[in-house]
Amino acid sequence: MKNIFFKSTLFTIVLLFFACSDTDNLVIDNVTDNTTSGGILRTLEESTDLPIGLPDSAVHLLLEIQDAEDGNLSDKINVYASFTDIVNAGTNNRDEVLMGTIPSSAFILGNRLPQAEVNVTLVELQTALNLTSDDFTGGDRFVIRVELVFKDGRRWSNDNASQTVLGNLFLNSPFVYDANVICPVPEDYLVGNYLMEKTSAEEDPFFPAFGQAFSSTGQIVNITASGSQRNFEFSYYPDPLGTQTGQTDPGFASSYNMKLTFLCGNIEALGTIMTGSLGCGSGSIGQKNAIPPSQYDLSNDTVVIVNILDFEPDGGCDTGNYPVTLRFTKQ
Structure with a gap:
């Protein structure tokens, strides 16, 4: 335990050194240098609350595409959705379906690396998963999963990413996002x-x-x-x-x-x-x-x-x- 903790602490110091350097490029260099065998989708923006009673609410993600060639290996991003009926103990669960695909031609040029926007409305989720408004309520959950597909056919998502990628807030590439159906909470509560x-x-x-x-x-x-x-x-x-x-x-x-x-x-x-x-x-x-x-x-x-x-x-x-x-x- 002691040796593992000590090595991890040294890694943290090195990572913090890069993260606190003068330019964002050094952050990108550090992450990219450690993802030569695969790809990640780093979360830059995330809005996943779905307030009950507001059908215009939507899931929004801004993702940064990272691979060994600054995004040039990446072909597309697949977006999937499923539904977990928490309140009724799984009565209305829905299996995962493909919501859509974002081709590389729709990627946005960011700070050297390409980015992609994911926008899925509550109505689109209901339609794709065959859910009526009576099938879910506050406390239930939609699950959004993204998958990065390389031009050579390789795919990267939560099922084959390492625990270091999935559990690291700096890399921030979980591939899976909980979109909770919520009851509104005052902005100043517990702040x-x-x-x-x-x-x-x-x-x-x-x-x-x-x-x-x-x-x-x-x-x-x-x-x-x-x-x-x-x-x-x-x-x-x-x-x-x-x-x-x-x-x-x-x-x-x-x-x-x-x-x-x-x-x-x-x-x-x-x-x-x-x-x-x-x-x-x-x-x-x-x-x-x-x-x-x-x-x-x-x-x-x-x-x-x-x-x-x-x-x-x-x-x-x-x-x-x-x-x-x-x-x-x-x-």
Whole structure:
């Protein structure tokens, strides 16, 4: 565990050096140099909320096409959609269908690399998936999947991308996007500076060697809003050496992003490393919401409780997950 974390930390430092260089080209060079055997679709813009009762709502993605020859290997992007009936336990589920294809002739020239826009309306999703307005409600989900197709016929999507690509916020190439049918949330709800504290007793599988993954003394996080989603950056494994009794190594203070999605009473959570990797050789440790998910109350955002599963996934450490309760207190 120690050696894996140490190597990952060095990689993070190298990646941050490129990311903080003077021009965006250096970022592109760094990513492209590491994708010579395949291709990625880096997400530059993402709007995936589908407010219930607004048929004109749509999914919008702006994707940057990256391959070993600055996009010249890429022929087209296929866009697929499926539907998950969460509220009615799968009664109206729909299998994936092809929504359309974006040929390379429709790519837009960006900062040296080509870009492509994906725009799919709720009406188009309903038509393609044979859904009436009575077949879905707030809390259900459409799933958009994109696939990059090379001129030689090779295809790249979530089924053959590495965990380093899928789980890295810097590369930001998940290939799959959840388009949630939402109940509107006020723009100022759970926004601003909050004290995030771990209030549950159970510790991570490697405690106390590396300190606490989530500090019980807390850290201030700045939460920003984007539709029904809330995002904030936090320090994972932040404890300096000597903080915890029995701690033998310093905390690794890896920068993570937590995305909270409000789904008609439920809070979904997704924690992702922002740069580099942190794990035991198979992707990075992450976080997801507990089952059942936490609830939210729009009349009170002074104190909000979110239950998550840490080590989900466990980054190849073979530890499994464990439950964490986080308390957010408005500052």
